[in-house]
Amino acid sequence: MTTQVVSANRLDNGRVVYLAPSGQWIGALSEAEVAHDATAAESLLHRAATAIIDRLIVGPYLISVTAATGRPQAERLREQIRATGPTVAPAHHDRAA
Amino acid sequence: MVAIYHYDDADRTLVRERVAQFRDQVDRRLSGALTEEEFRPLRLMNGLYLQLHAYMLRVAIPYGTVSADQMRVLAAIARRYDRDYGHFTTRQNIQFNWIKLEETPDLLHDLAQVDMHAIQTSGNVIRNVTADHYAGAAADELDDSRIYAEIIRQWSTLHPEFSFLPRKFKIAVTASATDRAALKVHDIGVRLHERDGAPGFEVMVGGGQGRTPMIAKTIRDFLPEHDLLSYLEAILRVYNRQGRRDNKYKARIKILVHDLGAAAFAAKVEAEWAEIKDGPLGLPEAEVARIRHHFQPPAFRDLDAPNSLHVAKARIDPAFARWLRINTHAHKQPGYAIVDVSLKPVGGIPGDATADQMDALADIAAQYSFDEIRVTHTQNLVLPHVEEGALHAVWQALGRHGLATPNVGLASDIISCPGMDYCSLATARSIPIAQAISTRLADLDAQEDLGVLGIKISGCINACGHHHVGHIGILGLEKNGQEYYQLTLGGDPGADASLGEVIGKSFSAGGIVDAVEKITVAYRALRTPGEAFIDAYRRLGPAPFKETLYAAA
Amino acid sequence: MPLLKNGTVTADPWHDGTAGLIVTLEQWRAQRDTLLARNVPLGLRLAPSDDVETVGDDARRFALIAIDFPAFTDGRPYSSARLLRERYGYDGELRATGQVLRDQLSFMQRCGFDAFEIANPNAAQDFAAAVGEISVVYQPAGDREPTIAASAHRAA
Ligand code: HEM
Ligand code: SF4
Numbered sequence: 185m186t187t188q189v190v191s192a193n194r195l196d197n198g199r200v201v202y203l204a205p206s207g208q209w210i211g212a213l214s215e216a217e218v219a220h221d222a223t224a225a226e227s228l229l230h231r232a233a234t235a236i237i238d239r240l241i242v243g244p245y246l247i248s249v250t251a252a253t254g255r256p257q258a259e260r261l262r263e264q265i266r267a268t269g270p271t272v273a274p275a276h277h278d279r280a281a
Numbered sequence: 282m283v284a285i286y287h288y289d290d291a292d293r294t295l296v297r298e299r300v301a302q303f304r305d306q307v308d309r310r311l312s313g314a315l316t317e318e319e320f321r322p323l324r325l326m327n328g329l330y331l332q333l334h335a336y337m338l339r340v341a342i343p344y345g346t347v348s349a350d351q352m353r354v355l356a357a358i359a360r361r362y363d364r365d366y367g368h369f370t371t372r373q374n375i376q377f378n379w380i381k382l383e384e385t386p387d388l389l390h391d392l393a394q395v396d397m398h399a400i401q402t403s404g405n406v407i408r409n410v411t412a413d414h415y416a417g418a419a420a421d422e423l424d425d426s427r428i429y430a431e432i433i434r435q436w437s438t439l440h441p442e443f444s445f446l447p448r449k450f451k452i453a454v455t456a457s458a459t460d461r462a463a464l465k466v467h468d469i470g471v472r473l474h475e476r477d478g479a480p481g482f483e484v485m486v487g488g489g490q491g492r493t494p495m496i497a498k499t500i501r502d503f504l505p506e507h508d509l510l511s512y513l514e515a516i517l518r519v520y521n522r523q524g525r526r527d528n529k530y531k532a533r534i535k536i537l538v539h540d541l542g543a544a545a546f547a548a549k550v551e552a553e554w555a556e557i558k559d560g561p562l563g564l565p566e567a568e569v570a571r572i573r574h575h576f577q578p579p580a581f582r583d584l585d586a587p588n589s590l591h592v593a594k595a596r597i598d599p600a601f602a603r604w605l606r607i608n609t610h611a612h613k614q615p616g617y618a619i620v621d622v623s624l625k626p627v628g629g630i631p632g633d634a635t636a637d638q639m640d641a642l643a644d645i646a647a648q649y650s651f652d653e654i655r656v657t658h659t660q661n662l663v664l665p666h667v668e669e670g671a672l673h674a675v676w677q678a679l680g681r682h683g684l685a686t687p688n689v690g691l692a693s694d695i696i697s698c699p700g701m702d703y704c705s706l707a708t709a710r711s712i713p714i715a716q717a718i719s720t721r722l723a724d725l726d727a728q729e730d731l732g733v734l735g736i737k738i739s740g741c742i743n744a745c746g747h748h749h750v751g752h753i754g755i756l757g758l759e760k761n762g763q764e765y766y767q768l769t770l771g772g773d774p775g776a777d778a779s780l781g782e783v784i785g786k787s788f789s790a791g792g793i794v795d796a797v798e799k800i801t802v803a804y805r806a807l808r809t810p811g812e813a814f815i816d817a818y819r820r821l822g823p824a825p826f827k828e829t830l831y832a833a834a
Numbered sequence: 835m836p837l838l839k840n841g842t843v844t845a846d847p848w849h850d851g852t853a854g855l856i857v858t859l860e861q862w863r864a865q866r867d868t869l870l871a872r873n874v875p876l877g878l879r880l881a882p883s884d885d886v887e888t889v890g891d892d893a894r895r896f897a898l899i900a901i902d903f904p905a906f907t908d909g910r911p912y913s914s915a916r917l918l919r920e921r922y923g924y925d926g927e928l929r930a931t932g933q934v935l936r937d938q939l940s941f942m943q944r945c946g947f948d949a950f951e952i953a954n955p956n957a958a959q960d961f962a963a964a965v966g967e968i969s970v971v972y973q974p975a976g977d978r979e980p981t982i983a984a985s986a987h988r989a990a
Contacts, residue, residue, distance in 0.1 A: 196311065197381035198336035242317050242331065260762060261710075262701060266333050270702035272630055272712045274366050291970050291982040302967040306937065322907060323937055405907070435972040435982070441944035442916055442975060445909025510973075522913050556921060561974040561981075568983050 186248040189216040189256050190228040191266070192241035200266045201241060203228055209240055213267040214255040219246075283348045283652035284417060286431050286575045288396040295438070296393045299400055303327050304386035311383065326444070328402030329385060333705050336380040339402040340392060344412035344430040344454070345373035345656040349643040352654055354395045356639035362388045367639070369624060369632040371696060371747055372451070373411050373656040374402055378703055400438060405446045407437035407517070411453045413461045414657040417576055418619050418665040420611040424473055424480065425576045426456035429509065432564065432572055433471075436510050443517050447524035448532035450517070451489075463658055463774035465497045466490050466750055468534045469516060471509075480506045486516060486546065487538030490744035494780045495535040498543035500550060506569065508554075511562040515554035519546070579651035579666055584616025591672040603725065604676050604687040609667075618669055620650070621689040622662040622679060627723045628716050629683075631697040632660030641682040649675050659696055659735075661689060691728040692736060692801065693719035696747050700740025700757060701764075707740035709757025709764035710790075714738055717794045722801065731801055734814050735773070750774040752815050753797055754781040766793040770800070770826055771818045784823045785831050796830055803829040838950045838957045839927070841965075846951075848877055854897060859884045862892075870895065879931075882910035886917045893924040901947075903932035912945045919946035919976040939964040946976030 190203045191213075201209040202216035210216070219225040225246055232244035247263045249256035258264045265271060288296070303323075310320040324330075328339035340355070347355070355375060359367050362384055363377040370376055380388065392398055402409050412430040416422065433452055437443070443450075453462040456473035464470025470485035481503045488497030504512050516534075525531045538546045595602035610619040622642065624632050634642075646654045646664055649671045655663035662684075667675055679685040688694045695718060698704065700711030715738050722728060737751030741758075748754030754769035766788050769781030788796050803826055808817045818826070837846040847853035854875030862869065862878060869876060877898035878889065886893070893899065899918060901911040911930065918924040929949040930942050939950065943965055954960055971979050 193331055193335075195317075196383045198331055198334070200334060236317070239311065239313050261759075261764065262333070262707070265701055269334065270712075271710065272702050272716065274364065274630065274633065274635075295968060295970050295972070295982075298968045298970075305963075305967075319906075319935060319937075405909075438972050439968060440973055440975075441941040442912040443909070444941050445907050445912070445938075447909075518913055522910055526908060526910075560920075561984075 186259070187251050187256070188219045188225045188228070188246040189213065189249050190219075190225075190232050190244050191216075191247050191263070192232060192235070192244035195239055195242050203231060203235075207231070209235065213249070213258060213263075216249075216256055218249065218251050218256050284576050284579055285346050285348050285351075285653070286343070286427075286572070293393075293396065296396065296398050296400070299327075299398060299439070300386065300389045300393050303389060307382060307386055322404060322445075324382075325404040326401060326406060327389075328399030329380070329382070330403060331705070332378070332703055333701075334703065335378065336382050336385070337703070338377045338380045338385060338388065338399060339370070340375050340377070340397060340399050341402045341409040342373050342375060342397075342656050343409060343434050344416065344427045345414045345658075346416075346427060347654050347656065348395075349647040349652040349654065351395045351397055352639050352643040352646070354391060354397070356636040356643070358388055358391060359636040359639065361391075365636045366633055367636075368630075368699065369634060369656050369660050369662065371658045371660060371698075371745065372409060373414070373658055374409055375656070376699075378699075403449075404444075405448050405450075406444050407440065407446075407450045407452060410434045410437070411451070411462055411467075411658060413455045413457060414655045414663050415461060415610065415619055415665065416456065416655075417578065418612055418614075418617075419457055419459075419461075420613045421459055422457040422613070423475060424456040425573075426454045426462075426473060427576055428569065428573050429456070429471065429473065429482075430454045431575070432509065432569070433513065436513070436562075440517075443521055446517070446521055447526045448529065448534075450520075450534065452513075458776065460774070460776040460778075461658075463747070463750065463778075464488070465776075465778035466494070466747075466774060467497065469513065470497050474503075476503050482506070482509060484512065484516075486550075487535040487543070488778075489533050489535040490747065490749050491533065492530060492742045492744070493533075493535065494744065494749040495539060496778050496780065497535075498538060500543060500547035507564050507566075508558055509564055511558045511560065512550070512554055514562055515550050515557060518553055519549045523549070578614070579653070581614045581617060581666070582668070584614075584668065590670045594673045600687075601673060601676055603729070604685055605672065607687045607691065607729070608685070608689050609672065612666070614666070616669055618667050618672060620664040620667045620672070620675055620679075621657075622664060622684050623686040623689050623694065624661050624684070625688055625694050625719065626683055626686050627693060628720045630712050631695050631715050634662075638682050638684060641678070642684070645675060645678050649678075659689075659694065661694070687725060688728060690733050690735075692722045692731050692734040693728060694735075695719055696735070696737040696751070698739050698746035700738075700746075704740060706743060707757070708742070708759040709740050709766065711738040711740040711746055711755075711757050714755060714757070714766065714790065714793060717790075718797050721794055721798055731805070732813050734801070736797065737772075747774065748772070749780050750778065751781060752818070753800060755793060755797075758787065764790055766790065768793065768796055768830075770823060771815070773815050779819075782823060784827050799829050800826055835931075835951045835953055836955075836957055837929075838952050838961055839948065841958060841961055843958050848898060853877070856898070856900070859888065863888065866892075880911075880914060882908050882914070884914070886914045886922070889918070889922065891922055893918050893922040894926075896924070896926055898927045898929060899924060900929040900931050900951075903930060903934060903938075906933040906935050906938055912941065915942070915945040915947055916976045936960040936964050940967060944971070944975045944977045944979070 485497035697715035701707035739746035772781030856877035
């Protein structure tokens with residue numbers, strides 16, 4: 185069993201969020217609540233289901249993280265990109281004006 | 282007046298009411314009256330996706346025609362609702378990547394002010410109709426394909442019977458022997474031609490890319506103009522009723538055409554058509570004439586004496602000469618040229634344009650191209666009507682905004698989907714691969730020597746980056762958490778369309794760049810004088826290329 | 835299930851069998867003549883996959899035809915409805931059943947449906963709002979609304 189956090193997108197603006205121990209949905213993966221076993225993961229999903237009903241988020245799911253440093257980091261590339269944004273600079277950053 | 286379709290009150294009413302309808306749907310979603318499951322198809326029908334980082338809105342640019350004023354509004358939207366840029370796509374649309382659901386109705390309202398919308402840019406509906414991006418300008422065209430694309434756009438807009446098809450449905454139109462719209466990889470491709478002086482259409486059905494790529498089959502050689510819509514309705518009705526709905530991967534019309542066989546499919550269409558061909562969908566000449574009126578050629582000047590200013594300038598400025606050779610195209614009007622605007626700077630993101638670039642283009646189009654801009658399916662833009670005498674000024678103006686890379690059609694003119702940097706369905710990134718390849722192959726002399734070479738990259742099996750029809754196609758996949766890339770060779774989207782073949786085992790992100798370079802080296806060694814890459818590949822087959830890539834590993 | 839007809843919620847006379855007898859396409863095909871001989875009003879219940887061609891001109895013999903939407907994303911009943919109305923001259927009650935949601939009502943109406951089993955307490959208000967949302971149409975359909983192209987201002 186890997187360590188996991190629950191992630192989703194906010195309903196109103198679509199931004200990537202994670203469930204924090206405070207019960208807030210926050211933007212920083214490093215501050216997310218980490219589930220170390222299946223029961224804890226189940227509870228994360230359960231709380232996410234409430235947030236759907238409260239119209240806060242859409243499409244919650246568990247992602248695998250490594251929490252060696254105490255702060256969760258996404259295991260898969262897709263989740264790393266969701267956590268930190270595109271790996272390519274948008275046009276105005278790399279093109280002369 | 283700029284040669285775009287000008288909305289009248291009825292067209293405008295429809296778009297404004299659609300905005301109000303969507304505003305109400307968004308309100309009901311935000312208030313909880315609609316669940317996500319109920320709302321998702323509704324937002325998709327209006328081009329709104331939920332992507333990796335945010336909502337993404339796809340705005341329709343019907344048949345790729347956009348006026349200078351419309352382009353300015355796209356720039357304003359990029360600034361106000363997004364992060365100052367947009368992404369032009371292979372379907373002649375533009376996508377905004379950082380959209381908020383709650384702001385979408387206001388965004389759509391702003392679009393509607395210039396007769397634009399996001400209607401049917403997603404969902405299992407008839408999607409935005411695409412056409413030849415040189416329509417109305419190309420020396421080799423028979424007619425302006427946008428006339429028929431607009432007629433199809435109107436018929437398909439909010440079509441009540443075809444709003445819940447088995448799967449998405451894409452129609453493309455051309456009116457020239459040269460296929461610049463990839464007709465044969467569309468659900469329906471319509472090609473205007475003439476028989477005994479009367480206009481009519483060749484109708485091709487069942488092409489597509491995605492996980493099961495197929496080349497469309499011609500089911501009718503010549504369909505009279507009058508019957509265009511009734512025939513399309515017959516095809517759509519057969520598909521709506523008989524297309525598979527049990528498996529989303531088998532739901533496209535190409536599977537139905539393939540399973541039945543083109544002849545049996547055509548017979549069903551003909552039988553359905555026989556019932557409705559004399560009905561209300563007949564296309565009156567007056568209606569065609571009304572639409573045609575909107576696409577009247579702009580007020581070209583009589584330029585019988587060829588203006589040689591650009592020729593003289595080219596003689597003394599090789600950089601301008603190169604751009605002329607590569608980024609301009611023959612116009613039907615003497616003294617005018619079509620200008621290709623590259624959105625593929627070396628190391629850049631294919632298809633991305635900043636708000637400032639959009640504004641600059643609008644200004645250049647207003648000054649030099651009768652207010653008109655086109656979006657191409659290769660993710661570039663076009664200034665369709667530039668006087669030859671102004672080409673040097675246009676080149677300089679484009680250059681000031683990073684829009685004059687002389688590479689259209691060449692190796693660094695790469696098509697790439699957003700891939701894993703933006704797309705929630707991706708299995709690998711595609712943009713960084715495009716950037717690395719265009720940087721590796723940047724040398725302009727070498728590119729010109731390589732000639733026409735289409736490199737196309739998709740970040741997953743859905744093939745939005747057209748890799749199946751790339752001369753060199755690249756498909757990003759994932760195994761054990763690693764990105765890897767499959768190479769195909771020999772695809773082509775043109776009139777003689779073909780699908781690329783996988784030629785061997787896949788490559789790492791670094792390896793694929795080396796592999797592409799090796800292919801170009803091998804081609805250079807193997808070609809006969811003047812032979813294009815695709816022709817060399819068709820003559821030689823995969824063997825020599827395999828050898829270069831995999832021998833003595 | 836509330837029934838919406840002519841924009842208002844009404845009692846469903848077919849519900850308790852008083853209005854007549856509802857049969858499936860299979861039953862109709864197997865017992866057509868016996869059913870006709872009973873001389874009671876008949877209703878026909880169609881699945882999306884049922885071929886309306888097999889009903890054909892017999893459509894006129896029914897007082898009710900109900901077509902099921904097992905999911906609102908199943909678009910086949912729209913075609914069935916248009917064929918019944920436009921090809922087989924059916925002018926009785928054409929009812930949408932199954933997953934019938936507010937945001938599909940106007941498409942359904944345009945294809946010829948005029949009755950809706952809709953599980954929504956505000957069905958009547960919803961219907962009024964939904965069918966009024968888009969007032970102009972580009973293409974002919976079962977509702978025979980004049981299209982934009984055919985309307986007066988463009989005939990000029
Ligand atoms: C970013 C969100 C996108 C999503 C979720 C998406 C989704 C898909 C899917 C699922 C398919 C496969 C359809 C099938 O095989 O039935 C597909 C195909 C395609 N998409 Fe996209 N796409 C996206 C972006 C784009 C972009 C940016 C472009 C243009 C650059 C594009 C153009 C196409 C084209 C040309 C095809 C292949 C033609 C066909 O439908 O067979 N898509 N897309
Ligand atoms: S090909 Fe795949 S990764 Fe690329 S845009 Fe399409 S769905 Fe996304």
